[in-house]
Amino acid sequence: MFLVPLTLSLSLLPLGLAANFDWENIRLTSTETSSYPAIRFASQPPPPPISACRTIPGDSSWPSEAEWAKFNDTLGGVLLKPRPLAVVCYTGDQYDSKRCEELKQAWGNTVLHSNDPTSIMSQWASGNTCVPTAFPNSTCTQGGYPVYVVKATTVRHVQLAVNFARNMNIRLVVKTSGHDFNGKSIGGHALSIWTHDLKSLTYHPNYTSPSATYTGRAVALGAGIRAADGYTAMSQYNMTMIVAGGSTVGLTGGYMQGGGHSSYTSFYGLVVDNVFSIQAVLASGEFVTLSKDENSDLFWAFRGGGGSTFGVVTSMVVKVFPVTPLVSSSITFSTLPARGSNSTGLSVETFWKGVQEYLAYCVAICDAGGLGYNFIRHATSGNTTGLTFTTSISLPNKTRTDYQSFIRPLLLNLSALGIPVVLPPVKRFSNHVAQDELYSRSLFMPNSNAPLDAHDTLRPRALGDTVSQTLIASRFFLRSNHASPAALSTMNAAIRALVEDGGYTFHGINHNPNLNVSGHPDNAVNPAWRQAILHAQGYEGGLHWDGKDPVGGRKEWGERWERLQSYMQKWRDVTPNSGSYINEGDAQDPSWKSAFFGRNYGRLLAIKHARDPWGVFWAMGAVAHDEWVIRSTSDEEQGSLVMQDGRLCRVKV
Numbered sequence: 001m002f003l004v005p006l007t008l009s010l011s012l013l014p015l016g017l018a019a020n021f022d023w024e025n026i027r028l029t030s031t032e033t034s035s036y037p038a039i040r041f042a043s044q045p046p047p048p049p050i051s052a053c054r055t056i057p058g059d060s061s062w063p064s065e066a067e068w069a070k071f072n073d074t075l076g077g078v079l080l081k082p083r084p085l086a087v088v089c090y091t092g093d094q095y096d097s098k099r100c101e102e103l104k105q106a107w108g109n110t111v112l113h114s115n116d117p118t119s120i121m122s123q124w125a126s127g128n129t130c131v132p133t134a135f136p137n138s139t140c141t142q143g144g145y146p147v148y149v150v151k152a153t154t155v156r157h158v159q160l161a162v163n164f165a166r167n168m169n170i171r172l173v174v175k176t177s178g179h180d181f182n183g184k185s186i187g188g189h190a191l192s193i194w195t196h197d198l199k200s201l202t203y204h205p206n207y208t209s210p211s212a213t214y215t216g217r218a219v220a221l222g223a224g225i226r227a228a229d230g231y232t233a234m235s236q237y238n239m240t241m242i243v244a245g246g247s248t249v250g251l252t253g254g255y256m257q258g259g260g261h262s263s264y265t266s267f268y269g270l271v272v273d274n275v276f277s278i279q280a281v282l283a284s285g286e287f288v289t290l291s292k293d294e295n296s297d298l299f300w301a302f303r304g305g306g307g308s309t310f311g312v313v314t315s316m317v318v319k320v321f322p323v324t325p326l327v328s329s330s331i332t333f334s335t336l337p338a339r340g341s342n343s344t345g346l347s348v349e350t351f352w353k354g355v356q357e358y359l360a361y362c363v364a365i366c367d368a369g370g371l372g373y374n375f376i377r378h379a380t381s382g383n384t385t386g387l388t389f390t391t392s393i394s395l396p397n398k399t400r401t402d403y404q405s406f407i408r409p410l411l412l413n414l415s416a417l418g419i420p421v422v423l424p425p426v427k428r429f430s431n432h433v434a435q436d437e438l439y440s441r442s443l444f445m446p447n448s449n450a451p452l453d454a455h456d457t458l459r460p461r462a463l464g465d466t467v468s469q470t471l472i473a474s475r476f477f478l479r480s481n482h483a484s485p486a487a488l489s490t491m492n493a494a495i496r497a498l499v500e501d502g503g504y505t506f507h508g509i510n511h512n513p514n515l516n517v518s519g520h521p522d523n524a525v526n527p528a529w530r531q532a533i534l535h536a537q538g539y540e541g542g543l544h545w546d547g548k549d550p551v552g553g554r555k556e557w558g559e560r561w562e563r564l565q566s567y568m569q570k571w572r573d574v575t576p577n578s579g580s581y582i583n584e585g586d587a588q589d590p591s592w593k594s595a596f597f598g599r600n601y602g603r604l605l606a607i608k609h610a611r612d613p614w615g616v617f618w619a620m621g622a623v624a625h626d627e628w629v630i631r632s633t634s635d636e637e638q639g640s641l642v643m644q645d646g647r648l649c650r651v652k653v
């Protein structure tokens with residue numbers, strides 16, 4: 001399934017630009033651009049005009065059909081003009097009731113959307129202007145989805161798209177998998193670069209890094225490679241790679257550029273801590289190598305500064321490891337009675353004491369190189385609803401016996417609180433734990449292997465597991481939040497308020513990518529993350545969206561966002577010097593600069609201005625995004641939650 005790396009003779013490679021794959025040697029030349037001004041590089045005069053807003057269809061400056069056709073010819077025919085997936089449900093040329101019925105069945109499946117040129121997993125940002133409707137006479141509009149897509153298979157395609165968008169004043173977006181929760185991989189009236197097909201992977205058993213600071217295992221990954229391709233490569237080449245928990249998440253796109261955490265975060269650091277070099281097309285159209293020796297400003301910025309900001313990554317080389325097995329088991333307790341036992345559930349007070357006891361143990365989990373992966377859910381058993389806590393704890397490079405002794409003090413302390421937990425058998429995983437595995441094992445009740453009830457035997461959904469309309473509250477709780485019983489109690493109260501008063505679901509990931517385990521890298525990752533013991537998220541419980549139920553207008557969305565903010569504020573209040581993970585946070589967090597970038601913001605902004613003075617790359621929550629706004633192009637005003645179906649305009653010209 002992987003392309004064989006092309007063994008080009010060195011003489012064919014342009015000097016000083018080490019491509020990882022053959023398709024990176026297919027590039028745009030300035031000879032081509034001289035006769036076609038729309039595709040010229042930024043280095044070729046004249047500079048692009050500075051307009052107040054991006055041009056949109058209907059404007060006189062929007063390229064004509066003939067111009068798009070010429071662009072498509074230049075691209076060799078890889079320009080797509082896709083309608084939203086659900087267009088087949090609407091009266092018109094593309095109406096297809098059978099296909100619409102199929103879509104209605106399959107809508108929740110993320111693979112459907114990740115393989116589509118424009119669709120995304122968390123769909124509110126599209127404006128929901130074209131959903132699998134039961135009313136075919138209603139109207140499907142493009143909404144927040146881009147108008148044209150370049151289905152890139154070479155660097156040249158990426159360069160053409162970047163140059164054309166910059167020169168023609170068209171909004172540009174980039175999609176790898178469409179997993180971003182905040183609609184950062186779509187944009188209304190935009191041209192999109194779809195990196196899905198850049199699916200090459202080469203394993204280097206004895207790679208030498210730039211400046212030869214490292215010799216050993218590494219992989220080169222094309223921008224279309226996903227976590228699932230990584231799972232395959234790990235077994236094929238007998239090694240361990242840092243991959244996302246969700247199998248369709250792209251590895252070099254938003255995931256890497258925001259940081260990239262995995263089952264090994266407390267053991268090997270984040271993905272960005274292990275990157276040796278990056279190949280990217282910049283806003284100028286240039287294709288460059290980034291490493292500690294070349295374009296080191298960008299090399300720093302790309303590793304943590306966020307996707308869709310500095311350029312389009314086409315590939316990277318990243319360190320991989322000897323096979324590193326993990327042992328894992330899980331703990332569950334609940335205010336609901338266990339099935340098949342006569343015990344009553346825990347009291348609400350005991351439940352929260354149990355949560356705090358667990359929180360107290362998280363520093364030990366992280367310091368052992370481990371991962372905690374937990375949920376506090378509002379669960380139902382029979383006619384009763386209650387709170388259920390589940391956590392899966394995984395430790396790399398430890399035996400089952402090590403695991404049992406590691407976990408015993410926590411079990412003893414829980415037992416002393418009146419929470420008797422029987423640990424399910426400790427499982428061993430060879431080289432990573434996929435999100436599915438982590439979650440399916442965390443469903444069991446104390447003293448019983450019986451599921452809560454029939455409903456819960458269906459694997460419940462984790463964040464991002466299914467198509468959704470997800471708003472997230474997210475924050476790193478730091479080592480200092482775990483440093484004393486008083487601090488733990490304050491943190492526990494903030495989490496409790498979000499769950500009990502707010503009615504939200506809590507999802508926690510315990511890991512600590514501190515500088516020691518990360519190898520003291522110099523990169524742009526959120527400095528707060530280095531201190532994090534708990535990467536916490538809060539969201540509405542009913543994650544799954546089948547595409548049918550009405551989801552409300554902008555006013556209602558704004559209200560939902562503001563309500564979640566009010567609980568999120570309690571988390572901010574108890575974590576004053578912290579932040580959150582750009583890829584799994586709220587892009588519209590009012591404190592986004594400090595939250596996502598901390599003290600790195602100023603340096604990132606300077607690099608952004610130097611390398612993309614045109615604002616070619618723009619996404620909500622990204623560096624410098626506040627220099628632009630989205631103005632509604634529909635009758636409805638943008639509510640307090642900004643959607644992508646408007647026109648992108650400069651705040652100041």
Ligand SMILES: Cc1cc2nc3c(=O)[nH]c(=O)nc-3n(C[C@H](O)[C@H](O)[C@H](O)COP(=O)(O)OP(=O)(O)OC[C@H]3O[C@@H](n4cnc5c(N)ncnc54)[C@H](O)[C@@H]3O)c2cc1C
Binds near residue numbers: 243257463
């Ligand atoms: C089911 C699921 C599981 C997840 N598991 C993890 C996990 O284990 N660890 C973790 O750290 N995160 C995880 N995430 C979050 C994940 O990191 C983000 O959703 C991330 O944005 C996905 O990157 P992508 O490129 O695949 O997605 P996209 O939505 O395609 O892109 C995300 C952002 O990056 C930009 N971008 C994409 N490709 C490129 C490129 N080649 N060059 C420049 N910019 C680009 C896009 O424009 C957009 O701004 C998970 C998400 C989901 C939904």
Ligand SMILES: *[C@@H]1O[C@H](CO)[C@@H](O)[C@H](O)[C@H]1NC(C)=O
Binds near residue numbers: 072073076080081
């Ligand atoms: C681009 O050209 C290809 C090949 O001729 C064609 O199939 C495709 O429909 C064209 N794209 C657009 C948007 O017209």
Ligand SMILES: *[C@@H]1O[C@H](CO)[C@@H](O)[C@H](O)[C@H]1NC(C)=O
Binds near residue numbers: 135136137
């Ligand atoms: C759609 O409109 C047509 C023509 O006006 C009408 O015949 C049909 O019943 C309508 N269908 C629905 C589902 O409303």
Ligand SMILES: *[C@@H]1O[C@H](CO)[C@@H](O)[C@H](O)[C@H]1NC(C)=O
Binds near residue numbers: 206208215
């Ligand atoms: C790896 O490369 C280094 C430097 O080129 C060399 O010294 C070493 O012998 C190689 N190791 C293996 C296992 O091939």
Ligand SMILES: *[C@@H]1O[C@H](CO)[C@@H](O)[C@H](O)[C@H]1NC(C)=O
Binds near residue numbers: 238322
């Ligand atoms: C895989 O790697 C492990 C440790 O790195 C080693 O012990 C084992 O022999 C290898 N297996 C194969 C089939 O190469």
Ligand SMILES: *[C@@H]1O[C@H](CO)[C@@H](O)[C@H](O)[C@H]1NC(C)=O
Binds near residue numbers: 340341
């Ligand atoms: C529950 O209580 C009943 C009646 O006291 C008893 O017969 C039964 O064995 C108990 N069940 C369990 C699982 O303890």
Ligand SMILES: *[C@@H]1O[C@H](CO)[C@@H](O)[C@H](O)[C@H]1NC(C)=O
Binds near residue numbers: 382383
């Ligand atoms: C749940 O409630 C329904 C209706 O009130 C009742 O018929 C049923 O017996 C209850 N089930 C349990 C397990 O209590």
Ligand SMILES: *[C@@H]1O[C@H](CO)[C@@H](O)[C@H](O)[C@H]1NC(C)=O
Binds near residue numbers: 397
């Ligand atoms: C794994 O554990 C063994 C035995 O304790 C140790 O020798 C080895 O260095 C560890 N591996 C890593 C990568 O830490």
Ligand SMILES: *[C@@H]1O[C@H](CO)[C@@H](O)[C@H](O)[C@H]1NC(C)=O
Binds near residue numbers: 361
């Ligand atoms: C167990 O509880 C005791 C008393 O509160 C505490 O000192 C100890 O640190 C706890 N152990 C663990 C593993 O949390």
Ligand SMILES: *[C@@H]1O[C@H](CO)[C@@H](O)[C@H](O)[C@H]1NC(C)=O
Binds near residue numbers: 514516
């Ligand atoms: C990192 O290592 C230093 C030196 O060994 C040590 O003092 C420090 O506590 C370590 N930090 C963490 C978070 O483990």
